[in-house]
Amino acid sequence: MASPASTESGLPVLVDSHCHIVFRNFDDDLEEVAQRWRDAGVRSLVHACVEPGEIPAIRALADRFEELRYSVGVHPLDTEHWQPDTPEILRQAAQADSRVVAIGELGLDLFREQNLAAQLAMLEPQLDLAVELDLPVIVHCRDAAEPMLTLLRQRASLGGCPRGVMHCWGGDPGEMAGFLELGFFISFSGTVTFPKAEATHACARHVPADRYLVETDCPFLAPVPRRGKRNEPAFVAAVAARVADLRGQTLTEVANASSSNAARLFGLPLHNV
Numbered sequence: 001m002a003s004p005a006s007t008e009s010g011l012p013v014l015v016d017s018h019c020h021i022v023f024r025n026f027d028d029d030l031e032e033v034a035q036r037w038r039d040a041g042v043r044s045l046v047h048a049c050v051e052p053g054e055i056p057a058i059r060a061l062a063d064r065f066e067e068l069r070y071s072v073g074v075h076p077l078d079t080e081h082w083q084p085d086t087p088e089i090l091r092q093a094a095q096a097d098s099r100v101v102a103i104g105e106l107g108l109d110l111f112r113e114q115n116l117a118a119q120l121a122m123l124e125p126q127l128d129l130a131v132e133l134d135l136p137v138i139v140h141c142r143d144a145a146e147p148m149l150t151l152l153r154q155r156a157s158l159g160g161c162p163r164g165v166m167h168c169w170g171g172d173p174g175e176m177a178g179f180l181e182l183g184f185f186i187s188f189s190g191t192v193t194f195p196k197a198e199a200t201h202a203c204a205r206h207v208p209a210d211r212y213l214v215e216t217d218c219p220f221l222a223p224v225p226r227r228g229k230r231n232e233p234a235f236v237a238a239v240a241a242r243v244a245d246l247r248g249q250t251l252t253e254v255a256n257a258s259s260s261n262a263a264r265l266f267g268l269p270l271h272n273v
Helices: 030-039 052-064 086-096 116-133 145-157 173-181 198-206 233-247 251-266
Strands: 014-019 042-047 068-072 100-109 137-142 164-166 185-188 212-214
Touching: 014 212, 014 233, 014 251, 030 042, 030 233, 042 052, 042 233, 042 251, 052 068, 052 086, 068 086, 086 100, 086 116, 100 116, 100 145, 116 137, 116 145, 137 145, 145 173, 173 185, 173 198, 185 198, 198 233, 212 233, 212 251, 233 251
Parallel strands: 014 042, 042 068, 068 100, 100 137, 137 164, 164 185, 185 212
Antiparallel strands: none
C-alpha cells in the first residue's frame, strides 16, 4: 500500500485509530472539533463502541463526518450491557453498514474489576464474531496481559484468533512481543507523552514500523501539555510527534507509517488517508 500523501497544507496525513466523540462533552462544539482535526492533518478516524446502545449515535456521526469509520462491541467494564441477544445485535449492526470496520472495543480489565469469568464470557463470543465476519478486533487490555495472551494463543492454535490492535498500549516490551507474535498491531495514545511512562516509551522505540498505530482515545488521556483536559482527535498529532521523537524519526515518517498501518488493518478508504 502506498504511503499516504500530505494534506493540502503540506501537513502529514494522520489517522486517529481510536476515539469516542459520541460522548456528551463534545455536544457543544463538535463542528469546531472536526475543523481542528482536519486542520491538524487527520483524514480518517475510527470511532470505538463500548456498548450496543451507542451504535445508533455513532452511526449518525458517520453520516455527519465522511472520514469516520466505527466498531461495534462491548467494553470489558460494561458487563451490565451484555445480554443473550447481544452477539446477534452486534452481528446485524456490523453487516448492515460497511462503515463498521472492527469488533470492539472488547477485552479484559483487571485493574478496575476482578470479574474475569464475566469478562471472558463477553470476550469469547465477540472474538468468534470477528472471525466469522472477518473483521479485526480492538482490544482493551489493562493489567490482564497474561490471561489475554493465554486465551489468544489457545485460539490461534485452533485457527480462531482474529487479527486486531492492542489499543492504548500500556504494557512492557515483553508483553508487546507476545501480541506481535500473534499478528496484532500496537496502538499508542497520549500516555506515550507522559514522562514516567518508560515501558511505553521502550515499546514505541522497538515496535516494528509496519505494526503500530496512533490514537487519542479521546476524550480521555490528553497528551502533554494538555494532560488532564478534554482530549480530541486533533491531538493525535502530539502522539505521533512523541513517537517520532522516541524512534529518532520525523513526524512525516511516523504519520505515513501509522496511517498506512491503520488503513491496512481496518480497510480504510485510501481517499481518506
